[in-house]
Amino acid sequence: MEESAVVRPPSLKEERQEADSKTIFGFWVYIMTDCVLFASLFATYAVLHNNTVGGPGGKELFSLHYALTETLLLLTSSFTCGLAILAARARDKDKVLFWLGVTFLMGFGFLGLELHEFHSLAVSGNSWRRNGFLSAFFTLVGTHGLHITSGLIWMGTMMIRVAGSGLGRINVRRLTLLSLFWHFLDIVWIFIFTIVYLMGGAGV
């Protein structure tokens, strides 16, 4: 078949698909830049993690069981987030809301555990002001917590939106981005768990 000389203009549907793929690609790129951000924070932690200036180190301060609980909560929330996306693909609004709700609660629980850990460290005299090691710890883990917080705000607004306007194209696209973000935070947490808690707890 010969191609016509006139370029066919994209239909509205094609234009929208293109916009979707652009947005999702752009979000992946953003996540890559966030990786660089976390990599820089991990680097500062690696440089400073022995600078306790006579204070307690990770071995004395961290509880592996506590960190494991946080980890399991966050990993499970990633799984339920995946279930929400599957439901969104199937255009099942109630299921989406249910699984997002479960994800939200677990994310919220994770954040609560993290803040509790921060609080108990601070009141026992081991706040971020004490030494370079604790500054780096609070900043690295806190930055992840801040990301979780923005994820939760985003999830909250998405739940309201899905409840209100259903699972249109744009909402499904946004849910896809949200789940990318949530899984990404999961991966970052695995690095935090390994480098800060496991290696720190082992005194490496």
Added chain:
Amino acid sequence: MNSFASLLGKLDIHALPHDKITQGGAASLVLGMVAVVVLLTYFKRWKWLYREWLTTVDPKKIGIMYIVVALLMLLRGGADALMMRAQQATSVGAAHGVLSSDTFQQVFSAHGTIMIFFVGMGLMFGLFNLIVPLQIGSRDVAFPVLNATSFWLYAAGMALVNLSLVVGEFSAAGWLAYPPLSELKYSPGVGVDYWIWSLQIAGIGSLMSGINFFVTIVKMRCKGMDLMKMPLFCWSVLTTSVMIMFAFPILTVTLTLLALDRTLGMHFFTAGAGGNAMMYVNLIWAWGHPEVYILVLPAFGVYSEIVATFSRKSLFGYKSMVGALAAIAILSFTVWLHHFFTMGAGADVNAFFGIMTMLIAVPTGVKIFNWLFTMYQGRIHFASPMIWFMGFVFLFTLGGVAGVMMAVPPIDFQVHNSLFLVAHFHTMIISGVIFGYLAGITYWFPKFFGFKLNERLGKYAAWCWIVGFILAFGPLYILGLMGATRRLDHYSAAMGWQQLFIVAGIGVLIIGLGVFFQLLQFGVSIWQRKARLDYAPDPWRGRTLEWATPSPVPVYNFAKLPEVSGRDAFWAMKQTKQAAADKDFMDIRLPKNTPAGLLVAGFAFAAGFGIIWHIWALLVIGGLGVLSSIIIRSTAERTEYTIPAKQVERIETEARARESYA
């Protein structure tokens, strides 16, 4: 009263400037603002300003705004440069010059910060916005609202830097604010905080722009334009965007850590309690070295377009040009330590970074030779962009050779922190970056306004910059070798440096004359616009797609998205006499204007001001404002509007008629 005072944090009446020079600067800034407000009100232009500019998402308008702001900042940074030269020419022996030590420190810190972040980056993003969509045959960037937000964040950072002139003080810790000097203990004022937050806000805008243009180029090229058929300027933007994506998150982190030290009492870079100041130096240069290439690569792209156009030849060695860009981009991340050879790394480490640094001269040399080979046997037209280019090739090569010298660690130990270094990087940045973008502005101006700038004044400006540059920085190389260190506000008469400093001062005055001609060029050309307006779509006989559109470019760029089959696509169209499409017009959908970017940046500005002055309520309001602006914008529906085919046809027909009439 007490509780009211604590609401204002550290801010009180003493924040207003004390010394005469700063008062003068602050007064002229405030008067300028008042004049703008009065003029806008008098001519009843507020609504126009809001509708046409403040809420626009059109990359062409955003590009123009970037360039206007950057040129204004060039004047501010240039005034700083004049003051420094005046100080160093006069502050000898018993005389103490025009500035106090503290003001002098603020002046050189502001000069560097403004020139890199608000002049260099501003001109660069301005040209990205103006040219990239046109050259890849697209109607827009990938994320137009994000793009507007980036611009407004840049403007908010710029506003914070300038506010520091009126309220408080600016950093006196140099343009990169090394700790421990920049820590709270040694810089207790708000200066460093102004530096941190203005860069943080502008830097986040830059990062988002990097992502935006990367996605734009990867996803939105017109049919037939493979990566290897893109104009070289677009290649330079692509590589620069990748570098921004890797480098700017490091800046975000570094600035945040310094801010945490200063604001929350952490110990990342403090002198005690387990801080590590060398970590800051490593981090800031892990961003900072790529940053200078981020600035210069797009200028290389501009030169590549200009040389090809004004030599009437296609660019020599296209593939090696692309390879050189990629090589420079990668190598630029492997050389950061050469900024601090003297700070205690061992001989092996220094040797590695020295060799990597020298390696960069190879791809850069490839580019220089390719440009020269492009000119070889071409029909060279010495229009003003070409004058800038010739000045660049000459000066940049000299400066590059000085750079390779300093890449040798033992030589660097001799000239570290001296004026030799200052002369070197000014050679690279002024001839590379500034000449390139000024040439680009002259070259592309007619595309967006429908008339050429005055060529004679443009040539005067270029020659003044070139001659002034040699006079201003030639002596600094010599002074550096004589042992003069940078950031010197006073020296002994016995050093015998004064004559050379005076020559350098004269050089800066000649550069100032160049700036004057530049302004005159804009002024005169705009004044005579009725006589100059010729609507020529292709005034320089260009080779790339941007010249296929009418001048000024219609809001939708291309009535029909072009289809290309090779490099120099527009040149090929002209050769085959491919007629401009004039039938079968289609409806065009474009994004609607929105104040979202302006709002986000306005609240970010407020939050920044709040954290600088410890006005916590303002920080909370600003933060919530940013958040809610984003959420509200995300609920917006019908964010696009349609230009009906009939109207497209009318606009196109009128444009073509204007061209033949003129």
